[in-house]
Amino acid sequence: MFNTKYVMRKGLALAENEEMEMLSSYAREGWILYKFGTLGYKLKKSNPQQLQYSLDYRNNPDKEYFLYFKEAGWSYVCSIGNTIHIFSAPEGTKPIYTDNDTESEKYVGQYEMTKKIAIPSSLCTILLLILTLLSKYGYIPDIYRKIFGILLIASVIITVYTVIPCMSFYSKINKSGIKEDTKNRSRNYKIAYVLLTIMTLLLVSLFLLSKFNFLSIGNAVFYIIFFICILLGIFICLIK
Known part of the structure; x- marks a missing residue:
């Protein structure tokens, strides 16, 4: 019998609460989160536990950062790239963020970081689209058409993976009160x-x-x- 399980992520930027609730549901079934996977979560078999999970963003956190969570009753579980961190605590533990202003603060840094990539990549996508269309209709030599097309595909991928999270973080900041x-x-x-x-x-x-x-x-x-x-x-x- 397998003692580990891999669960796909839906997208932390778009479905953070759903993801955390999903992990809590698995914990009640005896599957406990222990590590992030490439596109999901790695769970290990254990006794059923009544756990709640919380996600936080902090670039290169120090020992005081983790100590703050520990003193609040939250245990560190795992991280992605030393930026995204997940903590767990018994159900009923006081939330780390208790009001809208403090909760939204955790999204500000991520919004600023993704915005620095999302805006240039969007502008680059527009420029490459224009150049591709101009090449297609003969305004630019057709020899450049494939080059622009390949660059456009790469630019669109980067734009999608940065603009969507950026929009999500922006929406969460506004809903929480920090504008x-x-x-x-x-x-x-x-x-x-x-x-x-x-x-x-x-x-x-x-x-x-x-x-x-x-x-x-x-x-x-x-x-x-x-x-x-x-x-x-x-x-x-x-x-x-």
């Missing part, structure tokens, strides 16, 4: 809204000019403008 500077948020919202309005009017104008044969415009131009409008719309929804 970015109101004045900066308002300014960014206005800038994005003006740009979206301009791009939308430009898209409609070019479509009408092309429709009535006043101007000959390639499909690539419409795709690019439309894609930019979508990204601006998503950005507005995020900062509103």
Whole structure:
């Protein structure tokens, strides 16, 4: 009989509470978390236990960090890359974070870190998409088309794996009460809204000019403008 079990993760950034509850459920069945796997959790067979789990983010934590959790009744279990840490405690133990402000603080660092990658990768994806479309429709020599295509695929993968967690952390911060500077948020919202309005009017104008044969415009131009409008719309929804 196997004494270990491997359980896939759903995604800590998107389903943190569900993941922790899942681990608690397994503990009640006698499967106790002992280590992170590549894309999941490694559990070992033991006596059924009434455990609750809590996840925290801290880059390169020191001994005082773990001592703080221990004194609060939480035992260290495992980590991912010395950044994401899981602790366990008997059910009924007082939560580590007892209010919205302190709970949201743990997401701020992760949000700032993922944002530094998500924004450049998103801009790179837009640029590569534009270059790929221009190459496809003959505005750039076709020899570069495969190069742009390969780079675009890599950029999209990086963007997906950083933008989604970034959006999730941002949402958790706002729901918990810690928000970015109101004045900066308002300014960014206005800038994005003006740009979206301009791009939308430009898209409609070019479509009408092309429709009535006043101007000959390639499909690539419409795709690019439309894609930019979508990204601006998503950005507005995020900062509103």
